[in-house]
Amino acid sequence: MSVANERGERLSELRQKYGREPLPPRAEGTADTPREAQPKFRGLDSGHRACQGCGEALAARLVMESAGPDVMIANATGCLEVFTTPWPQSAWRVPWVHSLFENAAAVASGMEAAMKAKGRNTKVLAFGGDGGTYDIGFQALSGMLERYHNILYVCYDNEAYMNTGIQRSSSTPHSATTTTSPAGKERMGKRHLKKDLLSIIAAHHIPYSASASVAFPADLQRKVRYAMGIDGPTFLVVHSPCPLGWRHASALTIEVARRAVECGLFPLVEVERGAVTNVMPIRNVRPVTDYLELQGRFAHLMKGGDARAEEERAHLQALADYNIGVFGLKGEGEDPVDTGGIAAVGRSGRPAGRV
Amino acid sequence: MAVLTRGAFAEPGTSLDFKTGNWRSTEKPSHYHAKAPCHAACPAGEDQQAWFAKLQEGHPEAAWAELVAANPLPAVTGRVCPHPCETACNRATLDGALAIHNVERWLGDEAIRFGWAYPVSEPAVDAPDVAIVGAGPAGISAAYHCLRQGLRATIYEASPETGGLMRSAIPRTRLPRDVLDAELDRVLALSGITLELRTRLGRDVSLDELQHKHAGVLLAPGCQSGKAWSVDGAVPADLHEGLHLLKDFVDHGALPEAGDVIVHGGGNTSMDVARLMKRSGAASVTLVTASGLPGPGTEPADEINVVPRELEEALEEGIEIIDHATINRLIMKGSRVTGVEIMSLRKLPGQDGRPHRVGFEGTERVVSVDMVIPCIGEEVDAEGFAELVDHGYLRPKDRLGRLNRDRVIALGDARGDRGTVAAAIGDGRLAVSALAAELAGQPDPAPDLRTEMKSAGLNTTYYDHLPRATSPKRAVAERTFDTEIEGDIGRAAAMAEAQRCLSCGNCLACDNCWSFCPDNAVIKTVELALDGSHYLFDLDYCKGCGLCAHECPTGFIQMVPEEAGAEQPA
């Protein structure tokens, strides 16, 4: 039985189960699988083995929706690679290759060179986690940007080495605990700051780089589409909570990501040729504690009566305030940019308030 | 067994072979259409969400049709209803409750203006004919719902006019007569409804006759006689009971002259009377009520039972209100009142667990007045069917209003536990549904036992800030006895207001679940399914993370125990 037929039967089964009328039979030769029949391209399919509520799986899927299907991916070693392709299965529906931890940008460079040599327009994407991007793969990434390959590099930033069991990376935020930056009598989690990767990327003077968050899919997908339209290197860092590593309930992935943006700790900005050209304003700025309190990795900061905890909280608040000041994140009451950014919903997908 | 591919490559999408659905351990997502608080609170049983949805889609007539599925008199209720829907509205916690009342009125007026027809058809000639006693809101609603259920209806009205209290006791400043007439006429003009005016139960026709002649009898006679009122046996000689005062005013435009007036009571009648007296020139009008004004010191159940905007307007007009208080003693000079002693009280739980009003010694104070108007409620005028009346009311034996005679159902104010036009309208619908089921040999219509969606169950992140619409109002100085005080909000504001509906507990088709599922376990379908959404959960892949439920703006998705429901994968 063909794959398409199998999926078709699967949908009928579901329909029956949920009391829906069966769809009229499709004309011969137009049979799509129900997943392909979804209104958006699902380049990353179900059955992958990400944890419950995985922010990275979601981010990758959202990116694929806007990028695919005429793309090919070089994927760095990491959770995304492991949970999508346990042989003999693959959750990908686009050509995809995983080589190593630190070479996604370089492998992508080769793929892009191959496409150029063949005269094809298939866009090459490179995916990496924060470990594979901020740290071990940084050199290859810098080289790729400098050589001006036509590649969209997407960093799924979950702020630690999650694949190996939550070790600190240079993307881990200040004072977060990981298994290699635990909190104890002498330490309050990670001592150092989260690396300002976007500024480093921006210094390559590439056409476009931006930060995005899974909590704002419309914004994320707009940025992907914009980057896809550029013939040259582009970079996207997507804040992707890890329920396991950040120690929050799996249902709170979006909530946590949203609060990171709303408190200013993860600013959503767009940079073109080194200049900040757009930011997502925050209308109601939350205190960082709203963000911290949801996550076990910051639990040591939420203990009452601990002067060190208070100081670290104040430090994180100062970092958030710094971002808000530097990027001008504070939105005005009726700022039209703001309403575009907050992904308001209305009936049938229409944003509320617009007739 | 799998055969190794060279270099261990994998074919696209083969992960579908791996059913991650069995990773769910405790909970699975489920679509649950909880009751919206507006709907739960609506005495008329309107599904405000449903008609707001039509308005959101830009179809006012369809919205009206949805509205009149429950309430045939929206232009009336859009004016006189205390709109508990707005009090319950979850949007109140965000940026102000929806102006449901104003939009309802606008829709009602639009229907009158454009002559929209009720979506009902004439019942069969031989359809059962139902007797309805009383052409007040309950009776009119019952007649209308008979037609919706395929029954015929004959209304017996004692007076020469229809409308009951709506006509006799609601000032024109709140309900212009042309609006009332337009809506009543639209119902009464429906084929299948017969109206018998000047036909009083117990005088012109007996209950036995009605039962004999009709498939069922719906009793909606209303409350016509004021309760006896005295304080320690003292009754002022010039006592004016509130409802009668109101009826006299509505009929003849006459009001007694007075200087300082106390109105005793906490309902709409007392509010209307107080405002009329003030407008007619009383130096001061004070409302004494055992209930409390809305605010932190008052339990919701103990709040004064008046239309909020009426209260607001009364305060604007200079009415003073002494809440949590009662009249302890009248100070008489001969048979005339010269003052009242007022004492504070509270509703407190008694030893039997039920709330009792407890007066507090030492809080007594005397206010000088020259008139006291009690507005403490009315009773059924039981003449002719006294055997059905128990302590002043037709007290039903079940929630549908059945009395101790077969196919005789009480509805409206006569039940003693109602008190608003909306409740009367709701009774009409309920009573007919009960009777229709009985006639068809079917079980009673099931009560709506769905839980109510409270604001805590919503994810309000996804609602943009939109201010509540406000309606125009006549200034205090321009308020007269016969022009409507509140104006129309207009089409633009009504349509904009519709966009503010949060759709509590009901699918908005916002795509959040579909967009946010990390496992693609939400599948979008073109057609609307039985559960009212466009989405399916593919439990073969759902890992049960709960993200969809948390991010569902309306609380339509809920995580339920794995065992629940029949859709459990085998």
Place this chain on the structure above:
Amino acid sequence: MLEALEGSQAIARAVALCRPDVVAAYPITPQTHIVENLSRLVAEGDMHTEFVSVESEFSAASVVLGAAAAGVRAYTATASQGVLLMAEVLFNIAGMRIPLVMTVANRAVSAPLSIWNDHSDSMAVRDSGWIQLHCADNQEAVDTTIQAFRIAQETELPVMVCMDGFVLTHTMEPIALPEQKEVDNWLPPFEFSRRLDPDDPKSLGTLVAPDFFAEVRHSHHGAMLKALDVIAAVDRDWEGLTGRACGGLLEVSGPAEAKIGILAMGSTLGTIAMGMEHRGPDVASARLIKLRAFRPFPAEALRAACDGLDHLIVIDRAISPGLGGVVGTEVAAVLADVPGAPRIHNHAMGLGGRDIPETVYTDLVAAIADPDAPAFSIFDADLQKLAPEDR
């Protein structure tokens, strides 16, 4: 037609004849001239390729991996530290069975820093799963490079063409380069069945659990063993085209009746052959075995080549400290169960660019006579240069 060309230049020309679509390389002595020459060919328009000037060897290997995975012919070159920096990628390429060709300009590995020739670099990645072919002179290097593209394609294995740094790469000598048309006819267009293709989107580089990993390795090992025939066949085919062969898996020369054999890889054997030619009248002649295919290791061919020998001197150009010579050890292993197998004399020499004079032949033959000689030695080490405790 012969041309006097520097080795690196000749390699660049040979690579260009194979029309790779993507070339990526990072400069390192003594590979530099190869990429410089390729760059010049590209700059002059004599070669049409996407030349990716990467920021490290690691990326060079990664770029060609990506390019080949995407379905085009790709090439890189490196040496020494570059090979080691690539090491992780090299294993990866081979494990994914991606056809690629890489030139290694063999050089010692630091520390101490040495830019000069030996085989430490390619030896360090002998277990990466790449085919390793060693070249005795620049003509062989040119011919092997072109052959390598075909071998890679036919076997779906990556091929490392090893040539001695400086000794070959920087030496000018007369070279015959084939005509473009000849190469075009001989080398089929690049095909990679599992290429990344939106019309048939496969996933390469999956995670393989313990229940299949052994099978992956078995299949790779089997492919390497099968590649022995391919290497020999491609060389014969090349000979049919050009009249030149590189010796297939290994090449035997010298008198058939010799009781002494000398086995070496790379350019060393030429000097030894000259040493034999110029040997004294009392010095025995030897059978010379040029080992061309180091991976896959031609066990059968080697046993045949050693038939009748009493002594086999195996020259290593690298050392596995604590063991000795890798080639010597492997040869001994292959001959271990052969009745009457020759005695193995394993010597490392020419480490870190130490010049190997032709007189080494006589010294090697003479050393056989020493019954106390150790099974392995660094033949040209001058122990007098060491502190006594380090000798």
Place this chain on the structure above:
Amino acid sequence: MIEYRIHGRGGQGSVAAAYLLAATAFHAGQMCQAFPAFGAERRGAPVTAFVRTDAGPIRLRSQVRTPDFLIVQDGTLLQDAHITAGLKPGGGMIVNTTRSSDEVAKTFGCRALAVGATAMAVEVIGRPIPNTALLAALLQATGLFPIPSLAAALKDRFSGEVLENNIRLIDRVAASVDKDIWKEPAVA
């Protein structure tokens, strides 16, 4: 087989000289081999390069230890007393120097040909590059390969004015060096 060793300083083109000599032999129908002494030396440091020429294929790949001829690109290198180490008996050295041939021969106890190559190069090419002049002198004195072979080798590497100048330089040297004076090996 004839072996040559070239001494120069980093930047003077010793390797280029070696390749040029090998290419000259190649154009004369000989086999050849040329390679540098693979150093990491920087500009100015003494460097060496090696050339072998023969009628048949050359398999020997060791450094040239017993050269037939030395080419010394810079007279200052003569300060190194070991510069002639391994020079075959009867061999000779071509030296770019302003000193006389006799003086050099006397110092090192071998046949020597002093050529004012720098001066001639400056004069004809306009730049102080001694290679062409030294090789032309070698060819003129030894008759190993015909002068046109050198011109052909130059043609492989240069074109235009540079090539023309170098060819004029050959003529200039040929005019100043006696032909075939080293045609026969010197008597030890």
